[in-house]
Amino acid sequence: MMKRLSLHKRVLLTGCSAAAIFAGTALAQGDEIIVTAQKRDESIQDVPLAITALSGDFTREVNLDDVKDLVKFTPGVTGNSADSFIDTLSMRGILTNDFGAGGDPSIGLFKNGLYQGRNGAVVTSLYDMERAEVLRGPQGFLFGRNAIGGAISVHTARPNFDGVSGYVEADVAERDRLFGEAALNVPLSDVFAVRFALYGGHEDGYVDNAYFPNNDPLIEPEKYAGRFSALYSDGPFEAFFTAEYEDRKQSGSVYRATEGGPGWDNLVDIFGVS
Incomplete structure (x- = not known):
């Protein structure tokens, strides 16, 4: 008997970076949210970008435990699914569905300021977070290549000196x-x-x-x-x-090609497969 497809991933990430300070939880409570969307500390109200910022306390309270879960609270972003760690994130209709070793994403994801270049490393768990920022629209000027659709920047909680x-x-x-x-x-x-x-x-x-x-x-x-x-x-x-x-x-993905219909016929015409 055939067994169902299973995907297994191990990821080891190390890095050193300078991190920013994040204050506040919600403007509705009168607090100020400080973000680093333009590579400097500033109020989210002063950032001339389409940005969604979520504090670490908020992500934990609403149980956002995966980077794809940020889609739920970000307008213009789709692609949250649980059928595989290889997923397609779309930001304002721009997406990448090339999962090969040499495929480049169209949405840049940064963790603690470090670029994550492949989908297998991008889709990681969110836990003990400081904040998450989702920027919609081209971000090549500030974030470099592979950010034509936008950028997602997550920051883990940093050690502090306030006691154990x-x-x-x-x-x-x-x-x-x-x-x-x-x-x-x-x-x-x-x-x-x-x-x-x-x-x-x-x-x-x-x-x-x-x-x-x-x-x-x-x-x-x-x-x-x-x-x-x-x-x-x-x-x-x-x-x-x-x-x-x-x-x-x-x-693995629960979706399979049906080998029928106009979509399948077009693939046969293009690639010559049967």
């Missing part, structure tokens, strides 16, 4: 869903602090396999991730280091 702190959260739901998230902040001195964050869980599938009805249901996510961050800040000098690992398993 942390949190633990659990998400329990139907289909035996159990996900957890935890973080611990530890200042080791007046100028050096570290932060640990963990995220992971599992959920049973919920889409029937029409082609193999006796197989397990599709869309069965299972992912585990961890992050270590360190911050050294002494006067005008500041250094930020982060190392992140993620192990993700889930079903």
